[in-house]
Amino acid sequence: MNGTSVIHVGRPAIRRRTLSRSLRGGLKGGEYTWAVAFVVPYVAVFLTFVAYPVVYGLWMGSEASLYRELFADPIYQTTVVNTILYLALGVNVKMFLALLLSGFFMRRRWWIKALLAIYIMPWALASVQAFISFHWMLIGEQGLVDGLLSALFGIEGPIWFNDRWLGLGSNIVAYIWKWMPFWTVIFIAGRMAIPQDIHDAAEVDGATGARRFVHVTFPLLANLYLVCTLLSTIWTLGDFATVYFVSGGGPTGSTDVLATLGFHYAFDASRPALGVAVMISALPLLIPIVILLIGKLQTSEVQL
Amino acid sequence: VTNVPAPGRLARRRRARRRVLTEASSVMLGVVLLIWSLTPVYNMLLVALDPEEGEIEFAGNLWTPEPSLEGFRAAVMQDARYLEYFWYQYGNSLYIGLATTLLTVLVGSMASFAVGRMHLAKASLLTNAALLTYVIPASFLIVPLYRVMHGYGLLDDLWAVIAAQVTFAIPFAILILRQYARLIPLDLDDAARLDGATVVQLYLRIYLPLMAPALAVIAGYSLLLSWNDYIYQFVLLSSQRNMTVSVMQAALFVDADARWNAMMAAAIIYAALPIVILYALGRYIATALARGCT
Numbered sequence: 067m068n069g070t071s072v073i074h075v076g077r078p079a080i081r082r083r084t085l086s087r088s089l090r091g092g093l094k095g096g097e098y099t100w101a102v103a104f105v106v107p108y109v110a111v112f113l114t115f116v117a118y119p120v121v122y123g124l125w126m127g128s129e130a131s132l133y134r135e136l137f138a139d140p141i142y143q144t145t146v147v148n149t150i151l152y153l154a155l156g157v158n159v160k161m162f163l164a165l166l167l168s169g170f171f172m173r174r175r176w177w178i179k180a181l182l183a184i185y186i187m188p189w190a191l192a193s194v195q196a197f198i199s200f201h202w203m204l205i206g207e208q209g210l211v212d213g214l215l216s217a218l219f220g221i222e223g224p225i226w227f228n229d230r231w232l233g234l235g236s237n238i239v240a241y242i243w244k245w246m247p248f249w250t251v252i253f254i255a256g257r258m259a260i261p262q263d264i265h266d267a268a269e270v271d272g273a274t275g276a277r278r279f280v281h282v283t284f285p286l287l288a289n290l291y292l293v294c295t296l297l298s299t300i301w302t303l304g305d306f307a308t309v310y311f312v313s314g315g316g317p318t319g320s321t322d323v324l325a326t327l328g329f330h331y332a333f334d335a336s337r338p339a340l341g342v343a344v345m346i347s348a349l350p351l352l353i354p355i356v357i358l359l360i361g362k363l364q365t366s367e368v369q370l
Numbered sequence: 371v372t373n374v375p376a377p378g379r380l381a382r383r384r385r386a387r388r389r390v391l392t393e394a395s396s397v398m399l400g401v402v403l404l405i406w407s408l409t410p411v412y413n414m415l416l417v418a419l420d421p422e423e424g425e426i427e428f429a430g431n432l433w434t435p436e437p438s439l440e441g442f443r444a445a446v447m448q449d450a451r452y453l454e455y456f457w458y459q460y461g462n463s464l465y466i467g468l469a470t471t472l473l474t475v476l477v478g479s480m481a482s483f484a485v486g487r488m489h490l491a492k493a494s495l496l497t498n499a500a501l502l503t504y505v506i507p508a509s510f511l512i513v514p515l516y517r518v519m520h521g522y523g524l525l526d527d528l529w530a531v532i533a534a535q536v537t538f539a540i541p542f543a544i545l546i547l548r549q550y551a552r553l554i555p556l557d558l559d560d561a562a563r564l565d566g567a568t569v570v571q572l573y574l575r576i577y578l579p580l581m582a583p584a585l586a587v588i589a590g591y592s593l594l595l596s597w598n599d600y601i602y603q604f605v606l607l608s609s610q611r612n613m614t615v616s617v618m619q620a621a622l623f624v625d626a627d628a629r630w631n632a633m634m635a636a637a638i639i640y641a642a643l644p645i646v647i648l649y650a651l652g653r654y655i656a657t658a659l660a661r662g663c664t
């Protein structure tokens with residue numbers, strides 16, 4: 067092993083770049099072995115639980131007839147519309163509010179610090195339990211929301227999950243409630259990274275309030291905002307628990323999204339290939355986002 | 371003479387008025403956020419403290435007329451249908467959570483140590499693999515992973531869930547650790563090497579201690595991830611023996627005759643752990659995230 071470098075010095079013309087040597091980089095024998103040993107567990111996890119299942123899944127959903135069946139299915143069409151609405155409204159409203167609120171939480175007041183501790187509670191609360199609570203709040207006249215509506219305003223509240231749009235809206239609100247704190251914390255961290263002198267300089271130039279946000283803070287956070295929005299879009303596409311527990315996909319499957327529909331096909335209707343096809347049908351949306359995002363994450367300093 | 375300072379006084383008064391206005395509107399925003407954040411939590415408490423065993427009846431009161439700890443008693447004493455094995459199931463959830471956390475920290479820190487500190491060529495391949503996993507929507511892999519786990523003979527095994535959680539937690543770990551490790555000068559490693567430190571010593575004595583804040587964040591993240599999970603636990607585990615709290619609560623949820631107060635009490639007990647952890651690690655998480663984003 068140690069002889070290779072001697073051979074190199076002696077015969078520089080025959081520089082065979084074998085695979086193992088190109089992997090080795092500048093490492094000496096013993097260190098190289100250790101480096102490989104440190105990496106092996108992760109590589110094993112990746113190959114057994116990511117690479118193989120992904121290939122397996124693509125193979126499962128590779129039959130064209132599945133997609134013909136899917137695209138002709140009115141439930142699937144409804145689901146696609148729901149998913150797009152869920153992503154477009156849920157992600158964007160959540161990210162924008164989180165960005166604004168992160169500015170609010172940057173204020174140096176003791177009670178705002180205390181409020182932040184309470185504000186992040188939805189994020190810490192376990193999803194199943196939180197969404198079950200949401201479901202019960204909206205269950206109809208016995209729920210907290212309709213009870214409050216009648217107590218405070220004398221209005222008879224709707225039966226939320228008997229209507230597609232109310233159900234979809236409930237899902238989106240629950241989703242925003244659960245995940246807005248997380249992104250707010252990320253944006254707070256991003257804002258803390260902006261040097262104070264930039265704000266001071268902006269203040270000297272007379273930029274305060276909304277103008278400072280538009281011309282100073284937002285341009286500095288724009289890259290972080292974009293990366294977070296893309297990432298959140300992908301994760302939201304895979305969000306299963308919100309819809310499954312809040313509206314339950316009802317009434318009659320009209321508020322399902324791709325993640326829950328795929329699950330129903332695979333495990334309730336015992337048609338796993340069709341379930342996989344539902345997920346794969348999201349790839350035309352997913353792949354451009356992933357390419358854009360990976361490019362951003364590789365080049366920029368933004369890191370999540 | 372009295373007219374001269376007037377513009378200044380006017381401006382000062384205008385500024386003071388604006389300050390009061392800002393303060394008032396931020397207090398209002400604070401109240402709105404408080405209500406927004408706590409209403410579902412409050413609802414959990416309301417149901418849990420209801421003395422009735424049967425259905426919830428909310429008559430518009432902001433508080434139950436006779437709050438009772440009966441629901442909590444039934445949950446803690448496992449004295450309600452579905453809750454007979456509550457603490458056993460809690461143990462399963464905890465086992466999955468702790469194993470996921472430990473393995474994520476271990477495997478993630480080892481990989482990022484090799485990539486960041488050992489000049490391993492083609493290390494970017496590894497980071498790309500992590501990025502690729504990071505951007506797969508978790509529930510999209512559920513069907514193939516179920517089949518694959520079946521092939522591995524891991525169905526209805528807590529370790530199947532642990533493996534799935536570790537798989538989805540590690541990318542975050544590698545990315546955060548890679549970023550955080552840039553703060554630790556490589557000269558430190560070289561100096562230790564000159565003193566005759568082996569690779570393992572570098573990892574154990576220098577890398578791990580200096581990375582402690584980032585490791586705490588990753589531990590918190592992976593525990594929350596597994597504590598929040600439902601779909602993988604539901605699909606990969608089937609026997610009563612391996613049931614977790616999340617799966618039990620979801621099963622109870624669809625049963626109209628369940629004891630809601632006991633169930634919500636159990637939900638609160640389950641939900642308390644991540645909240646405690648989050649607040650305990652809060653400062654670490656904030657610093658590490660702030661550094662990770664710069």
